[in-house]
Amino acid sequence: MREILTFQPEYAEYLRDESRKTGRADSISFPETEEEVRGILRQVCAAGVPVTIQGGRTGLAAAAVPFGGHILNLSRMNRVLGIRQEDGSFFVRVQPGLALLELRKGLEKKNFDTEGWREEERQAFVEFCRAPEQFFPTDPTETSATLGGMAACNASGARSFRYGAARNYIQALRLVLTDGDVLSLRRGQCLAEGRRFSLVTEGGRRIYVELPTYQMPETKNASGYYAAEAMDAVDFIVGSDGTLGVMTELELKLLPLPPVIWGVSCFFETENQAVAFVKRLRKSGAEPAAIEYFDGGALEILRLQKKRSTAFSALPDVEDWAAACVYAEIHCGEEEEALKHLYEIGRELTASGGREEATWVARNDRDREQLQFFRHAVPESVNMQIDERRKVDPVITKLAADMSVPDSCLSQVVALYREGLTRCGLESATWGHIGNNHLHVNILPRDGEDYRKGKELYREWAKKVTAMGGAVSAEHGVGKLKADYLTVMYGKEHIREMAMAKKAFDPAFLLGRGNLFAPDVLGEEEG
Amino acid sequence: MKIIVCIKQVPSSNEVRLDPVTKTIVRDGKQSVINPFDAYAIEEAVRLKETCGGAVTALSMGIPATERLLRDAMSRGVDEAVLLSDRVFAGSDTLATSYALSLGVRKLGPFSLILCGKMAVDGDTAQIGPELAEMLGIPHVTEVNRILSVTEEEAVVEKQADGFLETLSVKLPALLTVSKDINMPRLPSIAGIRYSEKGPFRLLGAADVGADPERAGLSGSPTQVVKTETPRREQECTYLEGTQAEQAAAVLDLLREVRR
Numbered sequence: 001m002r003e004i005l006t007f008q009p010e011y012a013e014y015l016r017d018e019s020r021k022t023g024r025a026d027s028i029s030f031p032e033t034e035e036e037v038r039g040i041l042r043q044v045c046a047a048g049v050p051v052t053i054q055g056g057r058t059g060l061a062a063a064a065v066p067f068g069g070h071i072l073n074l075s076r077m078n079r080v081l082g083i084r085q086e087d088g089s090f091f092v093r094v095q096p097g098l099a100l101l102e103l104r105k106g107l108e109k110k111n112f113d114t115e116g117w118r119e120e121e122r123q124a125f126v127e128f129c130r131a132p133e134q135f136f137p138t139d140p141t142e143t144s145a146t147l148g149g150m151a152a153c154n155a156s157g158a159r160s161f162r163y164g165a166a167r168n169y170i171q172a173l174r175l176v177l178t179d180g181d182v183l184s185l186r187r188g189q190c191l192a193e194g195r196r197f198s199l200v201t202e203g204g205r206r207i208y209v210e211l212p213t214y215q216m217p218e219t220k221n222a223s224g225y226y227a228a229e230a231m232d233a234v235d236f237i238v239g240s241d242g243t244l245g246v247m248t249e250l251e252l253k254l255l256p257l258p259p260v261i262w263g264v265s266c267f268f269e270t271e272n273q274a275v276a277f278v279k280r281l282r283k284s285g286a287e288p289a290a291i292e293y294f295d296g297g298a299l300e301i302l303r304l305q306k307k308r309s310t311a312f313s314a315l316p317d318v319e320d321w322a323a324a325c326v327y328a329e330i331h332c333g334e335e336e337e338a339l340k341h342l343y344e345i346g347r348e349l350t351a352s353g354g355r356e357e358a359t360w361v362a363r364n365d366r367d368r369e370q371l372q373f374f375r376h377a378v379p380e381s382v383n384m385q386i387d388e389r390r391k392v393d394p395v396i397t398k399l400a401a402d403m404s405v406p407d408s409c410l411s412q413v414v415a416l417y418r419e420g421l422t423r424c425g426l427e428s429a430t431w432g433h434i435g436n437n438h439l440h441v442n443i444l445p446r447d448g449e450d451y452r453k454g455k456e457l458y459r460e461w462a463k464k465v466t467a468m469g470g471a472v473s474a475e476h477g478v479g480k481l482k483a484d485y486l487t488v489m490y491g492k493e494h495i496r497e498m499a500m501a502k503k504a505f506d507p508a509f510l511l512g513r514g515n516l517f518a519p520d521v522l523g524e525e526e527g
Numbered sequence: 528m529k530i531i532v533c534i535k536q537v538p539s540s541n542e543v544r545l546d547p548v549t550k551t552i553v554r555d556g557k558q559s560v561i562n563p564f565d566a567y568a569i570e571e572a573v574r575l576k577e578t579c580g581g582a583v584t585a586l587s588m589g590i591p592a593t594e595r596l597l598r599d600a601m602s603r604g605v606d607e608a609v610l611l612s613d614r615v616f617a618g619s620d621t622l623a624t625s626y627a628l629s630l631g632v633r634k635l636g637p638f639s640l641i642l643c644g645k646m647a648v649d650g651d652t653a654q655i656g657p658e659l660a661e662m663l664g665i666p667h668v669t670e671v672n673r674i675l676s677v678t679e680e681e682a683v684v685e686k687q688a689d690g691f692l693e694t695l696s697v698k699l700p701a702l703l704t705v706s707k708d709i710n711m712p713r714l715p716s717i718a719g720i721r722y723s724e725k726g727p728f729r730l731l732g733a734a735d736v737g738a739d740p741e742r743a744g745l746s747g748s749p750t751q752v753v754k755t756e757t758p759r760r761e762q763e764c765t766y767l768e769g770t771q772a773e774q775a776a777a778v779l780d781l782l783r784e785v786r787r
């Protein structure tokens with residue numbers, strides 16, 4: 001069996017993730033197979049030791065940061081296990097530690113290590129090689145994210161405007177429970193009766209789950225357990241933030257890659273023009289696959305970064321007058337059709353106060369890479385700036401909002417953010433998935449006082465966004481950092497319901513402690 | 528000021544993909560692109576036009592499909608485009624290509640500057656610019672990384688030489704080949720793409736430019752490719768096993784072997 005290693009200083013990096021929060025741990029393991037995961041869980045959980053599950057540690061909500069106990073790091077479970085074809089669609093079976101980047105490489109080059117694959121899967125692979133290029137549509141910015149992590153937080157990304165979140169592409173999964181037993185779930189095969197599940201493990205144990213009774217917001221959402229009438233059991237596990245079991249296998253649905261993918265960045269003099277454009281664009285016939293936003297603060301950081309660092313010198317120049325940028329992506333079968341959509345975008349932006357001259361269009365790989373570099377440079381630059389400030393005042397971390405609201409509230413939520421930032425005099429950069437009314441407002445605290453003000457502001461926003469019918473986390477998951485906002489969103493009673501549902505899977509509350517809700521949420525009952 | 532930019536169509540990627548089943552090259556329509564160095568020449572020409580006034584013409588020799596790339600150049604600020612395309616030009620080496628381009632340039636009438644990329648990424652010869660200048664009887668400077676000033680009579684340019692920078696003044700008309708340091712090429716705008724769809728484009732054959740068939744295409748090409756092959760890379764990866772001491776000893780043995 002894979003060793004359970006006593007925690008040593010050399011493993012220090014496993015105490016943190018991209019949230020920049022640092023925890024502590026007593027032991028760590030790096031299993032490579034499901035069998036090993038089962039053994040480790042049996043041993044560790046029997047001893048009552050809490051377990052934190054890790055993938056690529058790219059999460060922004062500290063879900064993979066351990067607060068004591070054991071770290072189960074899945075990064076070595078990174079194999080592609082097989083491929084299947086059904087009704088013209090391809091499904092790829094992967095281990096949870098596989099990085100998105102590696103999956104993409106394999107899909108693009110049609111190159112997987114097929115050793116150990118079943119005969120029918122090798123056959124399907126031959127078909128896959130003959131078929132047009134396939135892709136997995138979920139596209140978080142950080143491609144070193146693992147598929148398991150993406151499933152755990154129901155990740156999305158820019159293209160979720162058209163394709164939806166990761167949940168839509170998770171067809172089946174295997175979940176190891178704290179006693180080492182396994183739950184194997186396939187979409188369509190286990191539906192809730194009302195709000196009640198009755199699941200049977202491979203060991204023959206029956207698990208009854210009473211689902212929380214809340215109505216989920218009708219927006220992009222990664223806040224708490226997915227719960228609805230007659231829902232699919234797969235959907236309950238996806239987005240559960242590592243609190244129910246350890247996903248050891250995922251089957252992902254692939255889509256054919258659109259032959260034509262064009263990107264266009266449109267610059268505006270004011271934020272209001274950009275918002276007006278987004279509203280028009282959503283209703284237009286341009287059918288964008290992604291609608292992204294960069295505000296004046298984000299553009300200013302890029303201008304500075306370009307001047308300061310040679311690594312960013314290849315960034316295209318953003319003109320001084322530009323105070324907002326909207327990026328739209330066109331996915332099409334033919335160039336002719338893409339051109340029609342592009343002109344439609346041009347008309348909508350002119351009607352919103354923009355100019356067709358003030359756009360960047362990427363129609364080939366080289367130009368696309370440039371736009372991608374531009375988009376990725378924003379979060380990277382912000383993180384670099386925060387790291388610099390942390391050196392002066394270690395209390396400072398980035399404060400990043402991940403809230404979404406319904407379409408009808410876009411102007412309202414933009415105004416809410418702008419008003420708060422101005423009132424509190426905070427430095428900020430905002431970007432994100434404006435097509436889904438989902439903006440990452442990033443506060444850049446200059447000192448501890450700014451940090452405190454920023455946190456207070458987020459709490460205030462969480463309340464107001466909830467009142468608009470929105471979600472406190474749209475794609476990063478709740479993890480540990482947003483557990484507090486989840487209570488704001490659903491209220492204490494619903495949080496208790498979530499904890500009860502968790503208990504059905506993890507009776508001793510050992511998995512992902514501190515994720516979604518505090519471990520003592522059922523404290524009084526446990527007595 | 529009239530500026531001519533010479534551009535070449537090259538494959539978009541250096542990576543040739545093999546079908547894992549049939550083991551043949553995958554030709555999935557991944558587009559060819561403007562030679563990356565030529566993109567800098569286009570940008571520099573457009574910038575000069577924006578500061579000095581005038582017009583930019585893009586010139587290429589190639590298959591009819593090259594029109595797409597010339598129109599792409601128009602979307603990035605080029606005013607008009609000319610494509611030399613004829614069976615007579617097929618199989619040209621650099622000399623025959625320069626000959627054809629020189630005829631194209633003469634056909635376009637008086638000009639002040641010709642800009643080229645310093646080389647193409649497929650052939651890597653870096654010969655077209657200098658050869659074209661010689662055929663036209665005009666001065667040229669290669670690997671320019673800055674144009675310091677331009678008047679109707681002369682251009683002052685900075686060129687990267689071996690370990691130092693040269694500042695040169697050159698009488699116009701002249702030809703410059705540019706390096707990647709010279710600028711940051713812009714992306715096309717929607718307005719630019721609209722223009723490029725309808726912008727002036729001319730297709731010229733060998734007869735239109737008065738080409739001598741003996742000097743054009745394969746018959747005008749003294750270069751003979753005797754053989755092409757993929758270089759063999761002989762690299763091997765050995766994993767060392769055992770204790771640290773054993774591994775260290777194995778490394779030592781390997782190093783001794785290499786020294787021999």
